[in-house]
Amino acid sequence: MATFGIFSNEKKETLDKGLEKTKESVFKKLSRVVVGKSKVDDEVLDNLEEVLISSDVGVNTTLKIIKRIEERVSNEKYLGTSELNIILKEEIASLLEENNSENIDLSFSSSNGPYVIMVVGVNGVGKTTTIGKLAHQFKQLGKNVYLGAADTFRAAAVDQLTIWADRVGVPIVKQGMGSDPASVAFDTLTSAKANNADIVIIDTAGRLHNKVNLMNELGKIKKVMQKVISDAPHEILLILDGSTGQNAFEQAKQFTNVTDVTALALTKLDGTAKGGVAIGISDQFKIPVKYIGIGEGIEDLQIFNKKEFVDSLFSK
Ligand SMILES: Nc1nc2c(ncn2[C@@H]2O[C@H](COP(=O)(O)OP(=O)(O)OP(=O)(O)O)[C@@H](O)[C@H]2O)c(=O)[nH]1
Ligand SMILES: [Mg+2]
Structure with a gap:
């Protein structure tokens, strides 16, 4: 029987399935943000901010994410809404990487017993x-x-x-x-x-x-x-x-x-x-x-x- 443990290959599938409800809701909201829009403009950013806040990302973190996307928009001149998902994913990933840096490894060290x-x-x-x-x-x-x-x-x-x-x-x-x-x-x-x-x-x-x-x-x-x-x-x-x-x-x-x-x-x-x-x-x-x-x-x-x-x- 397959095991869905913390280290198993099936981990990703289980994660995808576990996050289904959140994914569904985020995608639905994101698709509304970009409807009829080809370019990431101020209105798109405003709506994106609302999507993140209403997805429980929290105000402070949302503002950080929006700021990063704003910077990208001004640097890259033309950012199409079709790329919004990818940009969002990249910016959130890199934001999180900056904090408490390393991903967890399960090494236990105790000098004195369990x-x-x-x-x-x-x-x-x-x-x-x-x-x-x-x-x-x-x-x-x-x-x-x-x-x-x-x-x-x-x-x-x-x-x-x-x-x-x-x-x-x-x-x-x-x-x-x-x-x-x-x-x-x-x-x-x-x-x-x-x-x-x-x-x-x-x-x-x-x-x-x-x-x-x-x-x-x-x-x-x-x-x-x-x-x-x-x-x-x-x-x-x-x-x-x-x-x-x-x-x-x-x-x-x-x-x-x-x-x-x-x-x-x-x-x-x-x-x-x-x-x-x-x-x-x-x-x-x-x-x-x-x-x-x-x-x-x-x-x-x-x-x-x-x-x-x-x-x-x-x-x-
Ligand atoms: N869907 C889902 N349910 C969970 C998860 N973790 C815990 N539960 C359920 O949440 C309920 C409460 O879990 P417990 O482990 O009893 O919570 P607790 O903190 O020990 O509760 P107290 O001892 O009363 O303070 C149980 O019905 C669990 O099955 C989870 O990751 N997903
Ligand atoms: Mg308990």
Whole structure:
């Protein structure tokens, strides 16, 4: 059976399919911009600006893109609207390349035991699902993965992660509902270290950035983990629901202000026309978008490759 993993050849097909709704919407809007126009003029640019903003690219990033296209128009004198797709693709790709530069490589380095990823975000954004998908991908890479059920807030949360652990075939460390999440994290790291695990992924309860006690809890989990592995967590992965568009943007802003987020994952890009948000978030934040979720299935997670993403978005 074909696998649609982060490294597989079928990746592009899955990405194209996952971005279908966004592509459809962007193309429909773009075709309206150029109808009856042969040349990229001010009116085309104005309308293009609207298309990008209404595609959730975000105002700041949209203005940057429009400025670049304006410059090209004035340099190249005559730019036909038939080339607009290509120009747009090129300019967005090069804009994104200028930021947090490198595409992600999956090398983990931890001096002192397993590489620890703590997963955070607001309720329902896809934290637990992303953990399941990640565990699966890492396992396929031959890594020894441990999961920690530090979302002890709801009974169902532990059950949900347990289902993923069983599906993927990796160990999970858990305590009862209502137990101290920091204690679960401590147990998980202790077990993982004793068993020479390569990667530990810690699930946490959904929380809002402005709930002070819940945000403090993250700090406590971190501190307790460091008793086992002094430089843990090596990654704090903030999960954002891409289908919420500008809301995801806001969450990224607020969360990164109060926690040391090191990477972002954008979920639910399938089934939404708001996929443009990946462009804006990737442009506006220094913290890299590392993963994208493009479906509910175990294989539906990819490493975010900026160039491939833009190519997919603007290819018919
Ligand atoms: N279509 C789609 N659905 C997704 C994706 N990622 C997660 N979901 C769905 O989103 C819903 C919520 O996912 P969870 O993983 O439970 O989210 P969570 O952040 O752990 O939620 P809490 O633990 O309640 O805070 C589930 O129905 C998932 O199947 C994705 O990339 N695409
Ligand atoms: Mg969860």
